[in-house]
Amino acid sequence: MSFTLAIVGRPNVGKSTLFNRLVGKKLALVDDQPGVTRDLREGEARLGDLRFTVIDTAGLEDATDNSLQGRMRRLTERAVDMADICLFMIDARTGVTPTDEIFAEILRKRADHVILGANKAEGAAADAGVLEAWNLGLGEPLRLSAEHGEGMGELLAMLMPLAEAFKDRAEQDAPETEVAVDEDGEAAPHAPTKAKPLQIAVVGRPNAGKSTLINKIIGEDRLLTGPEAGITRDSISVQTDWSGTPVRIFDTAGMRKRAKVQEKLEKLSVSDGLRAVKFAEVVVVLLDAAIPFEQQDLRIADLAEREGRAVVVAVNKWDIEDEKQEKLRDLKEAFTRLLPQLRGAPLITVSAKTGRGLERLHDAIIRAHDVWNRRVTTAQLNRWLVGMLEQHPPPAPQGKRIKLRYMTQAKTRPPGFVVMCSHPDKLPESYTRYLVNGLREDFDMPGTPIRLHMRGQGDKNPYKGKKKSTPSRLRKHLDKPVKR
Numbered sequence: 352m353s354f355t356l357a358i359v360g361r362p363n364v365g366k367s368t369l370f371n372r373l374v375g376k377k378l379a380l381v382d383d384q385p386g387v388t389r390d391l392r393e394g395e396a397r398l399g400d401l402r403f404t405v406i407d408t409a410g411l412e413d414a415t416d417n418s419l420q421g422r423m424r425r426l427t428e429r430a431v432d433m434a435d436i437c438l439f440m441i442d443a444r445t446g447v448t449p450t451d452e453i454f455a456e457i458l459r460k461r462a463d464h465v466i467l468g469a470n471k472a473e474g475a476a477a478d479a480g481v482l483e484a485w486n487l488g489l490g491e492p493l494r495l496s497a498e499h500g501e502g503m504g505e506l507l508a509m510l511m512p513l514a515e516a517f518k519d520r521a522e523q524d525a526p527e528t529e530v531a532v533d534e535d536g537e538a539a540p541h542a543p544t545k546a547k548p549l550q551i552a553v554v555g556r557p558n559a560g561k562s563t564l565i566n567k568i569i570g571e572d573r574l575l576t577g578p579e580a581g582i583t584r585d586s587i588s589v590q591t592d593w594s595g596t597p598v599r600i601f602d603t604a605g606m607r608k609r610a611k612v613q614e615k616l617e618k619l620s621v622s623d624g625l626r627a628v629k630f631a632e633v634v635v636v637l638l639d640a641a642i643p644f645e646q647q648d649l650r651i652a653d654l655a656e657r658e659g660r661a662v663v664v665a666v667n668k669w670d671i672e673d674e675k676q677e678k679l680r681d682l683k684e685a686f687t688r689l690l691p692q693l694r695g696a697p698l699i700t701v702s703a704k705t706g707r708g709l710e711r712l713h714d715a716i717i718r719a720h721d722v723w724n725r726r727v728t729t730a731q732l733n734r735w736l737v738g739m740l741e742q743h744p745p746p747a748p749q750g751k752r753i754k755l756r757y758m759t760q761a762k763t764r765p766p767g768f769v770v771m772c773s774h775p776d777k778l779p780e781s782y783t784r785y786l787v788n789g790l791r792e793d794f795d796m797p798g799t800p801i802r803l804h805m806r807g808q809g810d811k812n813p814y815k816g817k818k819k820s821t822p823s824r825l826r827k828h829l830d831k832p833v834k835r
Contacts, residue, residue: 695797
């Protein structure tokens with residue numbers, strides 16, 4: 352999905368009808384009665400060649416208290432903040448109302464890209480309302496009929512140039528991974544800068560305190576928080592300077608067990624969190640001290656490792672923990688047992704509420720990023736390989752001795768190594784794990800994913816597979832009868 356489009360406007364202007372048309376199915380309830388939609392609903396939209404995420408929102412009400420309408424308005428304003436483009440819909444037959452004017456002012460201040468859509472614009476009865484829409488100061492109104500599909504081509508033409516800009520932005524934001532290295536060259540410096548900040552994704556189960564932690568890091572209440580689980584619905588990135596390090600932090604929706612993920616919206620929120628992992632260099636898996644290392648926590652950490660990202664585990668709500676020493680010992684034991692693929696990854700205790708432990712978390716993230724960029728020379732690796740082979744030679748399956756001849760580092764981010772050997776398909780996985788654990792221990796690479804590939808060198812016989820030798824071909828030629 353290249354960008355996110357939020358459809359906003361007063362109740363009963365046709366937002367859900369347009370949403371259903373864009374996603375190609377009736378996901379949102381539609382009725383003549385206003386106020387049917389109360390929550391955010393996301394879908395995968397298709398318009399021409401464009402693919403994007405569309406959000407249907409509750410009708411904007413002129414209410415700011417804690418009533419249902421007030422809470423619906425705040426949720427809609429949140430959708431405006433997290434969307435790339437807002438489609439502000441009015442009813443062309445009713446014309447511009449005072450409520451439309453209030454929300455046009457809100458959109459001018461809060462949204463970077465606003466498209467004004469005059470819906471129900473089929474027929475001459477809507478002409479006066481379309482002309483009146485110019486007064487909102489949001490540019491030329493787009494005539495739409497969500498029910499009959501009119502104006503979809505014009506909407507596509509308006510979205511195309513914006514989609515290209517967002518595609519370019521996504522490519523710029525994507526971290527550089529699987530970086531090839533010269534055999535004997537020095538590794539390129541990867542120190543974070545303002546132009547290329549260190550990208551961090553904070554992931555975990557709902558209500559672990561992800562948004563509270565990020566608010567404490569940036570020093571302001573930028574992200575919505577509360578005691579309810581599942582407030583964050585979309586991945587939101589915040590750029591800041593954290594103790595002298597330029598960082599971009601992605602706050603993600605809480606990831607629950609798949610069996611509990613029933614709503615379409617929550618499924619999309621979880622997939623958005625997975626996308627945030629792909630945009631990160633370092634993934635902070637945030638646990639709740641009261642219920643750490645549930646199955647979903649393990650899945651999230653394993654996902655980050657499979658994606659090749661550096662991982663830091665942070666245990667939140669440590670300020671309300673009574674038996675701290677005993678709890679920490681149990682946590683470390685469980686971490687080593689349950690996540691052997693992240694052996695040695697830092698485990699930091701923090702309190703997002705009070706801010707304690709944030710400096711240790713910062714230092715652990717910087718160290719994990721350095722290890723992720725670690726470069727070991729070929730000479731060092733081959734000296735190390737000789738020692739590992741003497742200490743524990745590879746097995747000889749079916750009497751065939753496996754020879755490990757040569758080793759080099761092919762990539763960084765994460766570190767990737769290649770071993771040239773005979774019969775690579777016969778080498779058991781346990782021996783590969785032995786080498787990976789040795790690399791972690793001897794070259795100080797705790798926690799980071801390590802990629803180790805065994806590669807065969809082929810047969811040494813230079814004549815194997817070649818055509819018959821010249822003498823045999825010459826004999827065949829001499830045996831032929833000579834024409835006179």
